[in-house]
Amino acid sequence: MSDLPLIQVDPAVSSPAATTRKGGRGRGPRLLSRTDRVVITLMVLVPLLLVVGLVWLPAVATVALSGTNWDGIGPLGEIEWVGGRNYSDVINIYPPFVPAVQHNLLWLAALFVVATPFGMFLAVLLDKEIRGSRFYQTALYLPVVLSLALIGFVWQLIYSRDQGLLNAVLGTSTDWYGDPDVNIWAVLVAAGWRHVGYIMLLYLAGLKGVDPSLREAASVDGASEVTTFFRVVFPVLRPINIIVLVVTVIESLRAFDLVWVVNKGRNGLEMISALVTQNVVGEASRIGFGSALATLMLVVSLVFITIYLATVMKESRK
Amino acid sequence: MTAAALTREPATAGAPGRRRPPRPGRVVLHLFLGAVAVGWLFPILWAVLTSLRSYEYTAVNGYVSLGGWTFDNYVTAWRTAEFGKHFLNSVYITVPAVLLALFLASCVAFVIARFSWKLNIVLLGVFTAANLLPQQALLIPLFRLFTEIPLPLFMSDSELLYDSYWGLILVNVAFQCGFCVFVLSNYMKALPYELYEAAMVDGASVWRQYWQVTMPLCRPALAALATLEVTWIYNEFFWATVLMRTGDKFPVTSSLNNLRGEFFTDNNLVSAGSVLVAIPTLVIFFLLQKQFVRGLTLGASKG
Numbered sequence: 001m002s003d004l005p006l007i008q009v010d011p012a013v014s015s016p017a018a019t020t021r022k023g024g025r026g027r028g029p030r031l032l033s034r035t036d037r038v039v040i041t042l043m044v045l046v047p048l049l050l051v052v053g054l055v056w057l058p059a060v061a062t063v064a065l066s067g068t069n070w071d072g073i074g075p076l077g078e079i080e081w082v083g084g085r086n087y088s089d090v091i092n093i094y095p096p097f098v099p100a101v102q103h104n105l106l107w108l109a110a111l112f113v114v115a116t117p118f119g120m121f122l123a124v125l126l127d128k129e130i131r132g133s134r135f136y137q138t139a140l141y142l143p144v145v146l147s148l149a150l151i152g153f154v155w156q157l158i159y160s161r162d163q164g165l166l167n168a169v170l171g172t173s174t175d176w177y178g179d180p181d182v183n184i185w186a187v188l189v190a191a192g193w194r195h196v197g198y199i200m201l202l203y204l205a206g207l208k209g210v211d212p213s214l215r216e217a218a219s220v221d222g223a224s225e226v227t228t229f230f231r232v233v234f235p236v237l238r239p240i241n242i243i244v245l246v247v248t249v250i251e252s253l254r255a256f257d258l259v260w261v262v263n264k265g266r267n268g269l270e271m272i273s274a275l276v277t278q279n280v281v282g283e284a285s286r287i288g289f290g291s292a293l294a295t296l297m298l299v300v301s302l303v304f305i306t307i308y309l310a311t312v313m314k315e316s317r318k
Numbered sequence: 319m320t321a322a323a324l325t326r327e328p329a330t331a332g333a334p335g336r337r338r339p340p341r342p343g344r345v346v347l348h349l350f351l352g353a354v355a356v357g358w359l360f361p362i363l364w365a366v367l368t369s370l371r372s373y374e375y376t377a378v379n380g381y382v383s384l385g386g387w388t389f390d391n392y393v394t395a396w397r398t399a400e401f402g403k404h405f406l407n408s409v410y411i412t413v414p415a416v417l418l419a420l421f422l423a424s425c426v427a428f429v430i431a432r433f434s435w436k437l438n439i440v441l442l443g444v445f446t447a448a449n450l451l452p453q454q455a456l457l458i459p460l461f462r463l464f465t466e467i468p469l470p471l472f473m474s475d476s477e478l479l480y481d482s483y484w485g486l487i488l489v490n491v492a493f494q495c496g497f498c499v500f501v502l503s504n505y506m507k508a509l510p511y512e513l514y515e516a517a518m519v520d521g522a523s524v525w526r527q528y529w530q531v532t533m534p535l536c537r538p539a540l541a542a543l544a545t546l547e548v549t550w551i552y553n554e555f556f557w558a559t560v561l562m563r564t565g566d567k568f569p570v571t572s573s574l575n576n577l578r579g580e581f582f583t584d585n586n587l588v589s590a591g592s593v594l595v596a597i598p599t600l601v602i603f604f605l606l607q608k609q610f611v612r613g614l615t616l617g618a619s620k621g
Contacts, residue, residue, distance in 0.1 A: 036524040040433075043425035043528070044441065047495055050422065054460065054492035055448040061459035125351060130344070132351075138607070139355035142362065145603045146596055147553030147571050153592045154365050156585070163585040165364060168382050193361065246450075254452035257555045261575050273454040280457050281560050287458055294455040301455070305447045312446070312500070313439065 059298055066291035086292035094289070100270040103184055107191070107271070108252035115192040116248055119199025124229060126200070127207040141201055143194040148257035155190040156262075180268025187258055187269060195251065199244060206240035207233070239315050246308040253301055272297055362596070369590035376586060391590035398587075401570065401594055408552055408569040408598075410483050415490040416547045420540055422491065423498030428528045430499070431506035432514060442503060449496030453556050460489065464561055481563040489557050494550065498543055505539040506532055545609040549599050570595050 032040070066086055070079045090097050122140060126133050143151065158165045159176035167173055176186040210233055218228040234241070256273040259265045265274025272293055279290030368381065375386020395401065426445060430438045464480040474482030509532065517527045533540075558572035565573070574595060 032524065039523070039525045040429055044429050047422035047426045047499075048441070048444070050488065050492050051445055051448050051495055054489055055451060055456060056444070058456040058459035058463070059451060062455055065458060122351075122354065125347060128347075130347065130351075132348070136351045136355045139358045142359065142600075142603070145549055145553075145599045146362075147555055147599075149555040149571055149574055150553075150592055150595055153574060153588055154361050154596075157365055157368050157589050157592075158361060160585055163376070163381060165381055168380055193358070197358070250450055250452070254454065256454060260555075260559070273452060276454045276457060277556075277560060280461055291458055294452075294458060297452045297455040301450065301452050302447075305450045308450065309443050309447060313442070 062291050062294045062298060065287055066295040068288050068291075070287045071285065082288065086288040090289060090292050096266075096270045096275055097293075099268075100272050100275050103269070103271055104252060104255070106184065107188065107255055108249060110188045110192060111195050111248050111252055112245075115195040116199050116244060119196040120203050120244075122196065123200045123203035123207055126204055137200075137204070140197040142197070144197045144201065146194070148191070148194065148255075149261045151190050151194055152187075152258045152261035155186070155193075159186050177262050178267070183262070183268045187262060191255065191258055195248075198247075202240060202244055202247070203237070206237050210236055239311050242307060242311045246304045246311075249304045250301055253297055365589045365592050365596075368586055369593050371586055373584050373586045381585075391586050392594065395587050395590040395594060399573070399591055400566075401591075403566065404568060404570040404573040405598075407483070407567055407573075408571070411486050411490065411558075411569050412548055412551045415487045415494070415551050416544055418487065419491045419494045419498055419547060420543060423495045424502050424533065424536065424540070425528070426495075426499045427502035427506055428532055430503040431509070432524075432527070432532070442499065445496040445499040447496065449493060449500075453493065457560060461560065476564070480561060481567065483567070485561055486557055486569075489561065490551050490554060494547055498547070501543060502536065502539055505536060509535055542609045545602060545606045549602060552598060 065079075067081055067083060068079045069082045069085075070076075122136075126137055146154070156164070156177065161167060161173060161175040161178070164176065166176060174182060177183050214232050214236065215228055218232045223231065254273055255271055256265075256277070259269040259271050259274055260277070263269055265271050265278065276290045276294045276297070279286045279293070368376075369391050370387055370389065372386040372388040372390065376383070379385065423445075426441065430442055461480070464485050465478055467479040469477055469479055469482055469484060471477055473484060476482050479485040479488070513531050513535075514527055517531050522530070552569075553571055554569075555572050558569050559575065562568055562572070574591065
């Protein structure tokens, strides 16, 4: 993503765009007074500076720092360029890296294979005209308004070894949050619990927008409900499907709060996001290292953000 | 994140011909949905239930029991964890951040919707994408930046943007702006352009067109966005955890993590604390559910 030259208030630049359109918006520029131009510039510039300064420039800086050996404390002048060494170090001599990648992928798989289809299935059921639909929706959507940090605490009441419900019911004495063999699954259940409601919501909104005549036409043709869904409704929902895919990928990539409240992302709960944070605010700050990890996150997310933007912008221009 | 949902078409209410007499299928459907709904509510109900019981009773009888009802956990949790102070911190951060995000985003959205300049699409992309970037990936430069920017003492006792409410407000605004720009620009594009032509005939400046023509018509969108943003910024955990140092200044969501040590042996207190933290979002959710629902059809309905 490039920084933009913000010149659209300049009539010389904007007038080609304006004059090529017949009668639409944008005949404005030539009519704008000096004050208006100043106002428009400020209206765009102030928010833009904030977003570029606090989001985009740090993103660029992260990529740049990933090629250096900066310790995070010394003056910026002492930074030395080390090329790809941080990346090879991350892969070769950083033990939590491989588990973290595995956990992020597992997170993605669990949300994508279990939680997302289930949320979609519930949306399809709730889209029918049924009594009490509001109650069901509310119940499913409720976890979505809670923060993931809080969800970590709510599920602790179920997972705790000595005081948790799960062990009391099963008669086991597993430390569900502490045991590195099971804790990722325990956390995934909690994350999935929230994700299902979120996906249900997205699909329900999508389904409400599907032209009812499509379904009627399909049922006149004798198609069953299942066939109608997969052959008619699902393809129509393509934009929503892409958005849900992107949302799921990005949520799995930046999953952080839940593992951080459980054990700061250690001991079975390594995640890339937590490793980055440990390398900055943790006891040993290794900036180049952390930046290399962060750059990986940025690259993956930008691919999916691009897909997302392409989809939503095509939709909103319809 | 629900950008897509917010721009869907409005529901076609009560599609005709889809109502059928009750069938056994419906009963199964209700049983299934009922079971799922109860299962989904269960962890929250369990937290409420646990919070209302004394530790002494559950320690002896186990948690799968009934009895030992008390309200003391809430009193103790509120007092030990200084919830009053942390709630106030959340207000200091959430209220200005939401107002500022909505104001700045509506400015950009207005320009994008009012004029059809070619760079608008780039502008929209820059804002929307910023909302989706993983926050952790930006932590390193931002952390350093915040420790370099001085603030006068009357603004923050840390004398830095780091460990100050101002820093958290700014970073939240920067991240949430994108989502608001996206939703509001779609909403504003749906307003009839004749409004502006009429305003221009009357000699209204661009600022007056924004403030007196567009903004009043955007009230439904602003209300829905405000509801969502209050929830999201109140729930924000990461930035407060890494950009704050003084325990007293943590907003309530991230202060939870500090309480854990104190409460580790007493799940009844943890649950009371969790319920207290959840209450504001639950109240907003139940009182303003209409806003959430309206948020879903936003962008398609005209002012």
